Amino acid sequence: xxxxxxxxxxxxxxxxxxxxxxxxxxxxxxxxxxxxxxxxxxxxxxxxxxxxxxxxxxxxxxxxxxxxxxxxxxxxxxxxxxxxxxxxxxxxxxxxxxxxxxxxxxxxxxxxxxxxxxxxxxxxxxxxxxxxxxxxxxxxxxxxxxxxxxxxxxxxxxxxxxxxxxxxxxxxxxxxxxxxxxxxxxxxxxxxxxxxxxxxxxxxxxxxxxxxxxxxxxxxxxxxxxxxxxx
Amino acid sequence: xxxxxxxxxxxxxxxxxxxxxxxxxxxxxxxxxxxxxxxxxxxxxxxxxxxxxxxxxxxxxxxxxxxxxxxxxxxxxxxxxxxxxxxxxxxxxxxxxxxxxxxxxxxxxxxxxxxxxxxxxxxxxxxxxxxxxxxxxxxxxxxxxxxxxxxxxxxxxxxxxxxxxxxxxxxxxxxxxxxxxxxxxxxxxxxxxxxxxxxxxxxxxxxxxxxxxxxxxxxxxxxxxxxxxxx
DNA sequence: CGTAAAATTGACGCTAATCAAGGTCCGTGG
DNA sequence: CCACGGACCTTGATTAGCGTCAATTTTACG
Numbered sequence: 001x002x003x004x005x006x007x008x009x010x011x012x013x014x015x016x017x018x019x020x021x022x023x024x025x026x027x028x029x030x031x032x033x034x035x036x037x038x039x040x041x042x043x044x045x046x047x048x049x050x051x052x053x054x055x056x057x058x059x060x061x062x063x064x065x066x067x068x069x070x071x072x073x074x075x076x077x078x079x080x081x082x083x084x085x086x087x088x089x090x091x092x093x094x095x096x097x098x099x100x101x102x103x104x105x106x107x108x109x110x111x112x113x114x115x116x117x118x119x120x121x122x123x124x125x126x127x128x129x130x131x132x133x134x135x136x137x138x139x140x141x142x143x144x145x146x147x148x149x150x151x152x153x154x155x156x157x158x159x160x161x162x163x164x165x166x167x168x169x170x171x172x173x174x175x176x177x178x179x180x181x182x183x184x185x186x187x188x189x190x191x192x193x194x195x196x197x198x199x200x201x202x203x204x205x206x207x208x209x210x211x212x213x214x215x216x217x218x219x220x221x222x223x224x225x226x227x228x229x230x231x
Numbered sequence: 232x233x234x235x236x237x238x239x240x241x242x243x244x245x246x247x248x249x250x251x252x253x254x255x256x257x258x259x260x261x262x263x264x265x266x267x268x269x270x271x272x273x274x275x276x277x278x279x280x281x282x283x284x285x286x287x288x289x290x291x292x293x294x295x296x297x298x299x300x301x302x303x304x305x306x307x308x309x310x311x312x313x314x315x316x317x318x319x320x321x322x323x324x325x326x327x328x329x330x331x332x333x334x335x336x337x338x339x340x341x342x343x344x345x346x347x348x349x350x351x352x353x354x355x356x357x358x359x360x361x362x363x364x365x366x367x368x369x370x371x372x373x374x375x376x377x378x379x380x381x382x383x384x385x386x387x388x389x390x391x392x393x394x395x396x397x398x399x400x401x402x403x404x405x406x407x408x409x410x411x412x413x414x415x416x417x418x419x420x421x422x423x424x425x426x427x428x429x430x431x432x433x434x435x436x437x438x439x440x441x442x443x444x445x446x447x448x449x450x451x452x453x454x455x456x457x458x459x460x461x462x
Numbered sequence: 463c464g465t466a467a468a469a470t471t472g473a474c475g476c477t478a479a480t481c482a483a484g485g486t487c488c489g490t491g492g
Numbered sequence: 493c494c495a496c497g498g499a500c501c502t503t504g505a506t507t508a509g510c511g512t513c514a515a516t517t518t519t520a521c522g
Contacts, residue, residue, distance in 0.1 A: 064375050068461045072375045089357055090364035095371050118357060122349055125356030126320055132363050133321035139370055140326050144295050144303045146377040147421030151510070182469065190378030192511060197470055213519080214468090230299045382478065413501065423479065428502055444487080445500085 013080040031107040042098040051108045052088035055081045058104030064096045073187040154189040156228040173219040244311040262338035273329040283319035286312045289335030295327045304418040385420040387459040404450040
C-alpha cells in the first residue's frame with residue numbers, strides 16, 4: 001500500500017514517532033488504506049475488535065450507545081489519532097463505535113499483523129501504550145467530572161477541552177472547529193439538549209461565547225475556566 | 232531481587248503470561264520488591280509517574296481526589312494487578328492515588344528500565360497493552376453508567392462488579408471480600424453515603440443482600456441485575 | 463417557498479444532594 | 493465491667509438541581 005501523505009504528518013503521528021523512516025515505510029506497507037465517508041462507521045460497538053487504525057485525515061466521533069438508545073460521546077479524534085488501539089490487543093469487542101464526521105483516510109492493520117509488527121518493532125508497542133495512557137487519563141478526568149460536578153461546570157469544561165483539541169484562533173476569540181450540535185454537547189456531558197441550550201444561550205447573552213450554525217466560538221475562555229471550577 | 236512467590240501466581244499474572252520462566256526471572260530480577268502497609272500509598276495523584284508495579288499480594292484502592300476534597304474511587308486491584316501501568320509510558324503524572332488496604336507486596340520497575348525491558352521482550356509490552364485495554368473498557372462502561380443511569384442502578388451495578396472481582400461463595404450467597412464502607416460505595420458511584428445507606432438498607436429488608444460490619448453478601452444477584460437495568 | 467431538523471424557552475415534577483439528629487458498634491481506659 | 497469517644501451508619505425533612513414535556517421559533521436545504 002502507498003499512503004500519499006507527507007512525511008511530516010506521519011512523523012507527527014504518535015504511533016510512529018521515534019521510528020526510522022525506513023521502518024515506518026515497512027510498517028505502513030503492511031497496513032491497508034481505508035476511506036470512510038461522513039456518517040459511515042469504521043466499526044460499531046460490540047463487533048470483534050479485529051482491526052485498528054491510524055487516522056490520517058478527517059474527524060471521527062467515538063460514542064457508545066446504551067440499551068435504551070442513548071448515545072454517550074467518549075471523544076473526538078483528528079489526524080494522527082488511533083482507532084481501536086486501546087482494545088485491539090485484548091480479546092474484547094470494540095467498546096464503542098467510531099463514526100466519520102468528515103471524509104476520512106486511515107491506515108488499518110489486522111490485529112495479529114499488528115501484534116507481529118509490535119514484536120518486531122517494540123517501539124510501536126511503546127508508542128501505543130503512550131497513546132492509550134493519555135486517553136485513559138483524560139477519560140478518568142471526565143469520569144471524575146461526571147461524579148462530582150454540576151451540569152453547568154461539566155459543560156463549561158467540555159467546551160474548554162474541545163478548545164484545546166480543536167481550537168482555531170480567529171479575530172474574536174477561539175473557534176471550536178468541528179460541527180458541534182447541542183445534542184453532542186449533551187452526550188459528552190451526561191445531560192440533555194435542554195440544559196445545554198439554556199446554558200449556551202445564557203453564556204451567549206453574557207458575551208462568554210458566540211454560537212452560530214453548529215459552530216461555537218469562545219470569546220472569554222477565562223470565564224469558562226471559572227465556571228468550570230467549584231465556586 | 233528474589234520474590235518468594237510461587238510460580239503459579241506469577242503465571243496467572245497478566246503482565247507475565249506467555250513469557251518463558253527464564254525470561255520471567257530476568258524481568259523480575261530487574262525489579263525491586265516493595266512492601267506497603269494498609270493506609271500507606273504506592274503513589275499519590277499528581278506525582279511524576281516514575282515507577283510501575285505489579286501487585287503480588289494484598290488489595291489496593293485506586294482513587295482520585297478533587298480540589299474540593301471529594302474522593303472518586305476508580306477501582307480496586309488484587310494480586311496480579313498492575314499499578315501505574317497505564318501512564319508509566321506516557322510522560323504524564325499519576326492521575327490517581329494508589330492506597331494499600333491490606334499489607335501489600337509488589338514488584339516495581341523504574342520507568343526507563345521497564346521501557347528497556349519492553350524493547351527486549353516485546354511480549355511484555357503486548358501484555359501491558361492488553362491489561363490497559365481491559366481497564367479502559369471497564370472505565371468506559373462506568374463512565375456510561377454515570378452519564379445515563381440513576382443512582383439506584385449505578386449502586387446495583389457497582390455491587391455486581393465487585394462480586395465479579397472479589398466474590399467468594401459462602402453458604403447464603405456471594406460475599407464481597409473486601410472492607411466496603413458506604414463511603415467507598417458512594418465514591419464509586421458518584422453519589423453520597425446517604426443515598427447508598429438508604430438503598431442498602433432497603434435491599435437488606437427485601438432480602439437481596441446482607442450487610443454486616445463493612446462486609447456485604449449478595450443473596451439474590453439476579454435481583455440486582457434487574458435493578459441495574461433500565462426498567 | 464416549504465419541510466424537516468435543530469434549538470429555544472417556560473412550566474412542572476421527580477431525583478438526589480444536603481442538613482440535622484440520633485443510633486450502633488467497637489476499642490480504650492477508668 | 494461499664495463508661496466514654498470516635499467511626500460508621502441510619503433515617504426523616506427540606507430543597508436545589510435537573511430531567512422531562514409541550515409549545516414555539518429558528519435554521520438548513522431541497
